[in-house]
Amino acid sequence: MAIKNDATVLAFEKKLVPSDGYLYGTNWVERHQAKPTALSLIEKSVRGTISNRLKPAVQNDPLKLNAEVEKPNLQKIDACALGENQDTLRLNFTLKVLGGVEKPSASNGVAFNQSYPDVAKTYIAQDGFAELAKRYATNIANARYLWRNRVGAEQIEVIVNTGDGQPLTFNAKDFSLRNFDVTNPDLERLAAKISDALSGKTPYLLISIEAYALIGKAQEVYPSEELVLDKGKGSKSKILYQVNDVAALHSQKIGNALRTIDTWYPSFDEAQIGPIAIEPYGAVTNLGKAFRNPKEKADFYTLFDRFALGESLAEKGQEHYVMAVLVRGGVFGQSGKD
Numbered sequence: 524m525a526i527k528n529d530a531t532v533l534a535f536e537k538k539l540v541p542s543d544g545y546l547y548g549t550n551w552v553e554r555h556q557a558k559p560t561a562l563s564l565i566e567k568s569v570r571g572t573i574s575n576r577l578k579p580a581v582q583n584d585p586l587k588l589n590a591e592v593e594k595p596n597l598q599k600i601d602a603c604a605l606g607e608n609q610d611t612l613r614l615n616f617t618l619k620v621l622g623g624v625e626k627p628s629a630s631n632g633v634a635f636n637q638s639y640p641d642v643a644k645t646y647i648a649q650d651g652f653a654e655l656a657k658r659y660a661t662n663i664a665n666a667r668y669l670w671r672n673r674v675g676a677e678q679i680e681v682i683v684n685t686g687d688g689q690p691l692t693f694n695a696k697d698f699s700l701r702n703f704d705v706t707n708p709d710l711e712r713l714a715a716k717i718s719d720a721l722s723g724k725t726p727y728l729l730i731s732i733e734a735y736a737l738i739g740k741a742q743e744v745y746p747s748e749e750l751v752l753d754k755g756k757g758s759k760s761k762i763l764y765q766v767n768d769v770a771a772l773h774s775q776k777i778g779n780a781l782r783t784i785d786t787w788y789p790s791f792d793e794a795q796i797g798p799i800a801i802e803p804y805g806a807v808t809n810l811g812k813a814f815r816n817p818k819e820k821a822d823f824y825t826l827f828d829r830f831a832l833g834e835s836l837a838e839k840g841q842e843h844y845v846m847a848v849l850v851r852g853g854v855f856g857q858s859g860k861d
Contacts, residue, residue, distance in 0.1 A: 530632025537852030
């Protein structure tokens with residue numbers, strides 16, 4: 524009889540720990556000399572038009588349609604923009620990289636506790652997190668974490684400080700958002716440091732990251748949007764994130780960008796959307812789709828139960844995927860009921 528993963532309580536702490544990202548305005552030509560200005564939120568009151576899909580009875584009746592579109596769509600929203608004499612957005616955040624993925628933070632599985640540590644140590648000995656580290660480093664260099672702020676930027680510069688007194692500078696546009704094939708000496712240095720921290724060769728790694736995006740004078744910038752559960756009761760229809768009056772990106776949003784490295788999901792070639800974030804079911808919420816369906820035996824739990832008990836995963840890259848989910852962290856115990 525095959526050994527079964529018997530852990531009903533199982534959790535791993537995340538090993539990539541980003542801070543919130545803080546947004547500042549400056550000028551491209553003096554971005555390294557001038558002190559940047561913290562960007563604050565602006566409250567706007569706007570009169571929009573009715574643009575949602577209407578019922579056929581209203582669409583087909585000109586009088587009803589006119590009456591509907593004449594209604595004012597009054598909104599109060601948050602916005603954020605560079606100053607009138609600023610053309611560059613600066614994003615600051617830090618990233619802590621930890622080791623110890625071979626040790627769950629909680630586990631009650633006898634068989635699991637016997638097999639998993641050896642499996643994880645074998646992976647570390649063979650790969651040393653080199654593949655994952657290169658992908659995380661590439662996502663630092665390509666400034667994926669700028670999200671919408673990256674679109675239409677004329678130039679993007681990323682400065683990375685790993686604490687050794689030798690900052691690394693990257694032109695973000697030299698690095699693709701769709702693959703991880705680029706080789707670069709500074710990228711290899713950064714990846715090696717991340718690999719050493721994940722493998723436990725160094726106790727931890729703290730990385731400071733500054734990203735500069737030349738987007739144009741007084742252009743709008745895009746902090747994270749807050750999830751408002753009681754939207755109908757609030758005074759604003761859009762609330763943006765800020766910390767101590769400084770516009771910011773959620774640490775979760777930055778973390779999602781950094782772990783967008785999964786090119787091993789089954790429909791990668793056909794989907795043509797590039798890498799997706801590391802998730803147990805390959806969930807991409809803006810597409811409303813899970814790219815790792817349990818029916819295809821490509822989800823994390825199916826693969827992890829095999830991998831953790833010593834079975835080799837022949838499918839290309841799936842061991843990297845499983846370890847990346849553990850680096851992401853989470854609660855992975857299974858029900859004790861059959």
